[in-house]
Amino acid sequence: MNNASSMSADVVSLCAYAKINIHLKVLAKRKDGFHNLESIFQRISIADYLSLEKSSDSRSCTVESPLMPLPVGNTLTEAWKAFCNVSDVDTGVRVRLIKNLPAGSGLGAGSSDAAALLKAANELFAMPLSDSELTTLALQVGSDVPFFLKSSAGIVTGRGEVFEPIRARTDCFGILIWPDVQSSTKEAYELLDNQKEALSHECEAWGYEKLAAQYMAPFKTWRFVNDFQPVLEQRYPVIGRVRKELYEQGAAFAQMSGSGSAVFGLFSSESLMASAFQVLAKRWSWCKPFLLLA
Known part of the structure; x- marks a missing residue:
């Protein structure tokens, strides 16, 4: 995920980096109601910061976001629910989110946060899920969530789930x-x-x-x-x-x-x-x- 992270037995902290769309074509509408896309995603150095720790509450997810209130149902709780549905965890988690990225900005903030939670949860519980399993869960949360589990730049197609990496430019x-x-x-x-x-x-x-x-x-x-x-x-x-x-x-x-x-x-x-x-x-x-x- 190319995130700076730190891990102890019970806490994982990492960055949830934003992305920009350098190119974005919206193609035909699909039978499932989604549109096919063609886009270049590029991760950038601006990020939210997320810390995840175990709690004694069975499979619950408590989110603390002091800089920006979140609705009860959000991408973090959705990602945790998806993780619980396919893993055998029997404890809950507490999430502290330092929200630097605005909502409704086109930067993939909620999707990056969700991907960060999936990766953090997988580390916290000794990596029970493979990369392909995490990608499947990410797609359940949102079309562009899988990108944030992958490399820093790539061409994204389908509804957002098909990713082909390209060598990231850093010369600007x-x-x-x-x-x-x-x-x-x-x-x-x-x-x-x-x-x-x-x-x-x-x-x-x-x-x-x-x-x-x-x-x-x-x-x-x-x-x-x-x-x-x-x-x-x-x-x-x-x-x-x-x-x-x-x-x-x-x-x-x-x-x-x-x-x-x-x-x-x-x-x-x-x-x-x-x-x-x-x-x-x-x-x-x-x-x-x-x-x-x-």
């Missing part, structure tokens, strides 16, 4: 801005589906070879897209304004991540990023520098 510096807009994945799909019906055409996949070649090309030549971006920028113009400002401050590539609303900009040097960050951090309350993780 990023700025991530969340414009304080809660973007619902359900809303984003509805907006996109309505637009596709109006245009009456089906988006074509790029394919692994084209994606991998483009990924390794210079950032300024990237032609990656996010199918959600146009409809979300129309609904929330502030998203487009963030992207414009990132380009104005020297980003080589800037795009919305996932179904929104966070926007990232990639810069060719640390000095360019630092200069841009000085300006942008004064304009946007949630503005953070980041690195691409290898």
Whole structure:
């Protein structure tokens, strides 16, 4: 999982790193109601922090999240329930979550948290499940949860469960801005589906070879897209304004991540990023520098 972690007999602590979507095509709707996707996922250095310890309560999961209240039913409790259903654990767990990533941002925060819990639980209980079994459980929680059990960069297809790794690039510096807009994945799909019906055409996949070649090309030549971006920028113009400002401050590539609303900009040097960050951090309350993780 490429997470910094520490483990004792009864406690596991690790990072739940965010991801950005460098490319995201939404393809045909499937018979099961999900859409097929084609995306490049890249893990970044901004993370939530999770600590898991055993409790005496039988198979319960108590979550403490002091920085951001969570609903009773959340990805952590869902992941724990899935873990219990296929393992023979007879104790409960207590989770302490330091939540740095905003909800409704397109950064995969809830999915990364769920994957972190699955891995932490597997370590805490002496690894009763194989990697393939954990991946199956991850998919029960959410389509993109399996990615966070794998490497730092890859091409994701299917409904999110098919993953092909690519060599992660680390030759740039990023700025991530969340414009304080809660973007619902359900809303984003509805907006996109309505637009596709109006245009009456089906988006074509790029394919692994084209994606991998483009990924390794210079950032300024990237032609990656996010199918959600146009409809979300129309609904929330502030998203487009963030992207414009990132380009104005020297980003080589800037795009919305996932179904929104966070926007990232990639810069060719640390000095360019630092200069841009000085300006942008004064304009946007949630503005953070980041690195691409290898």
